[in-house]
Amino acid sequence: MTLFVDITADEERGGQPGAEKTDTRSRWRTIALQVGLPLLSLVLFLVVWQLIAISGVWTETFVPRLGTVWQAFVDMSTTHDGVIGYAGYYWWEHLYMTLRRVLLGVVIGVAAGVLLGLVMGSIPWVRRLLEPWLTFLRALPPLAYFFLLVIWLGIDEAPKVTLLALAALPPAAVATTAAVGAAPVALVEAARALGASRREVITDVVVPAALPETFTGIRLSVGIAYSSVVAAELFNGIPGIGGVVKDASNYNNTPVVLVGIALIGLSGLIIDAVLRVIEHRTVPWRGKA
Known part of the structure; x- marks a missing residue:
């Protein structure tokens, strides 16, 4: 009788017996899959790397042991033999300079790309006029025009930021252009029928409809710009992680x-995760409308 009353009370509260335990187990299983599998893949990678390193198939110059890599990280984090970190800067100072350059370049490139995409998606003749140039720029590898930027702008910060901005612009522009062109015609016509002006149609209908794809373009822009860091820091790149990689490679x-x-990879993962959170909060209707 007591069991019957407990079950009935549980059902009256809107649940079923053991539902909460099932939800908890499901939640923990999801967390285990999301966190455990990446960690497992990392551990397996490190184990395979260490086995190859100690096997002697390649020399330490090509495949150093994990202990040697860790010691390099420690040296970059401390002052040793009178030397601060690497080339006079700790690793976080190098990373800060790289992230600052990426931030400036991405903000400029994404802002210009989104604005250009809105114009190209809204005005057909502008799209036909600029799309070939955008495709041309998107097809160029960063190194192809970095040396030209150095000739024009010198070897200080200007060519680095400009290179990252040019790398970030095409993905944002292309994604925004496609998203604006794919805005629901029914919603646009309905807004016009209700007396909305062209500006109101763009700001209240087209832009919200384009935001999900625009965010995808922004994430691609950040990724492409970040992958161009080493190229951007080829000249006078220290302090900077790309400059460190280039300088260290010169000495094997x-x-x-x-x-x-x-x-570079870990900070890129963190940046992408932050962008995902921003996207989720800014565009909560993605996949639901």
């Missing part, structure tokens, strides 16, 4: 190169 200092690559 593989452990430092690997530390630089790891820092």
Whole structure:
């Protein structure tokens, strides 16, 4: 009788017996898959790397042991033999300078790309006029025009930021152009029928409809700009992670190169995760409308 009353009360509260335990187990299983599998893949990668390193198939110059790489990271984090970190800067100072350059370049490139995409998506003749140039720029690898930027702008910060901005512009512009062109015609016509002006149609209908794809373009822009960091820091790139990688490679200092690559990759993962959170909060209707 008591069991019957407990079950009935639980059902009256809108749940079923054991539903909360099932939800908890499902939640923990999801977390385990999302966190455990990436960690497992990382551990397996490190184990395979260490096995190859100690096997002697390649020399330490090509595949250094994990302990050697860790020591390079420690050296970049401390003052040793009178030397501060690497080339007079700690690794976080190098990373800060790289992130600052990326931020400036991405903000300029994305802002210009989104604005250009809105214009190209809204005005057909502008799209026909500018699309070939945009495709031309998108097809160029960063190194192809970086040396020209150095000739024009010198070797200080201007060519680096300009290179990152030019790398970030095309993906944002292309994604925004396509998103604006794919805005629901029914909603646009309905807004016009209700007396909305052209500006109101763009701001209240077209832009919200284009935001999901625009965010995808922004994430691509950040990724492409970040992958161009080493190219952007070829000249006078220290302090900067790309400059560290380039300088260390000149001396076959593989452990430092690997530390630089790891820092670039991990910071890139964090940046992408932040962009995902911003996208989720800014465009909560994605996939629901």
